[in-house]
Amino acid sequence: MNMTFLQELFNNITQRDALLRRRQSVASAVDHTHLVKACQALLESDGEASSIALASRALAIYQRLSQSEKLRFFKRLAEDFAAEPEHIDSAYAAYRDARDNRTLQQLFEACEPLRQELFRRLNFASDGTYELVNMRQDLLSLLRDQPDLAPIDDDFAHLFGSWFNRGFLMLKRIDWNTPASILEKIIRYEAVHEIQDWDDLRRRLDARDRRCFAFFHPAIGDEPLIFVEVALHKGLPSRIQPILSGEEGGIDDPEDADSAAFFGISNCQTGLRGISFGNFLIKQVVQELSQELPQLKYFVTLSPVPGFAQWLSEQRQNDHWPASVRDTLAELDTPDWHQDKQRQERLKATLQPLAARYLIDEKNRRGLPLNPVARFHLGNGAKLQRINWLGDTSGKGIKQAAGLMVNYLYVLDDIERNHENYTANGTIACSSDVRDLAKRARKLAKGEPAK
DSSP states (O other): OOHHHHHHHHHHHHHHHHHHHHHHHHTSOOOHHHHHHHHHHHHHOOOHHHHHHHHHHHHHHHHHOOHHHHHHHHHHHHHHSSOOHHHHHHHHHHHHHHOSHHHHHHHHHHHSOHHHHHHHHHTTSTTHHHHHHHHHHHHHHHHTTOGGGHHHHHHHHHHHHHHTOGGGOEEEEOOTTSOHHHHHHHHHHOOSSOOOSHHHHHHHHHSTTEEEEEEEOGGGTTOOSEEEEEEEESSOOOOSHHHHHOSSSOOSSGGGOOEEEEEEEEEOOGGGTTSOOHHHHHHHHHHHHHHHOTTOOEEEEOBOOTTHHHHHHHHTTOTTSOHHHHHHHHGGGSTTGGGOHHHHHHHHHHHHHHHHHHHHTOBOTTSSBSSHHHHHHHHTTOEEEEEETTSOOSHHHHHHHTTOEEEEEEOTTTHHHHHHHHHHHOOOOBOHHHHHHHHHHHHHHTTOOOO
16 A cells, blocks of 8 residues: 555645634634634544644634734733643642652643643644744733733743754755746845845845855745855955945855855844854855865954943943043044045044954843843854954945954864863854954053054
């Protein structure tokens, strides 16, 4: 008997039934109570075919809910699909008396919220994983005003951490021959340096000195999870505009390159926020490029410094800094200041040391670097190599970072040590040049000349 044929037949039948139920559900008005009933029916189902159909129907109802009805549904998830306190008390009492693995497992099961099992069953639908990712995206948009929904987000994060385990991720190279449906998503999801049009995309993908890689998951098809754009370069790049335009700084033969510069890393699915992909992506891309181009010596980023301009604005109001520093920072209010050579030099002498201080010394409430990009790369084991003056002169670059960009260097033999020192002791690996800039910032704070 051909079991593959029977399995495909079974899948076709269940999917057709799910589609029929979904169309039926679309034909009538729904609110969150309809969805709660559909979820309860799904939890009570014990047949595979019926569970697939019920999961598809529940997700179809969810898609039709208004924002206010989605909020009501999440409130019901928090209240009606939580763990039962009585079951927890009973399981804990049994474990306290027995202290064995069986009662410990029962305690674990009692502590698990019912909604986790609901999410697992909703995942039975053919597009269940992607729909649940979108559901979490909706939830995240509500958390600021509805902090009581945070336990639901914890449940999503717990399940997604397993479902999107590194072992399930597929690395694919993106080039001009990649299907258009995926290329369109690359344009839409690019979050660092906006892709203007198809010609712009072709410059980034089709040149011999460019590479692009993305992670995909088998359960969500051609939806990329995260992608990275790479420019092959001679030496460490310091400016993003030549890379984006392709007009200068490139190389004719990939074998002439000694550096691979990661200039854009974009997370594509908001619903997977907090699920770590970037560290795996960079390390695997380094391996791929090392095999293709063994002459490469440097793997480095050309990274933005979001939040730096905002931090500078706050320092202008801080009496900690001498008036001379605050007066210099006031020149940032001058339109097109970066096109004035004299003003450039005055600001450079102040901004580069302050950038070193911002990236190394300024910490958040958890004692981590204030800058999110720094947290990402330093946590991955990179080294803060260089602060580039006017590395990004676009409107966005000037507005968010006073034009500065940063090179984070990935040295294969040092990654694990840097990561361990950072996570255990908060030690930031950085070059002597960056340390010198940080020292100059301390002199500025004392009113001493920076040079």
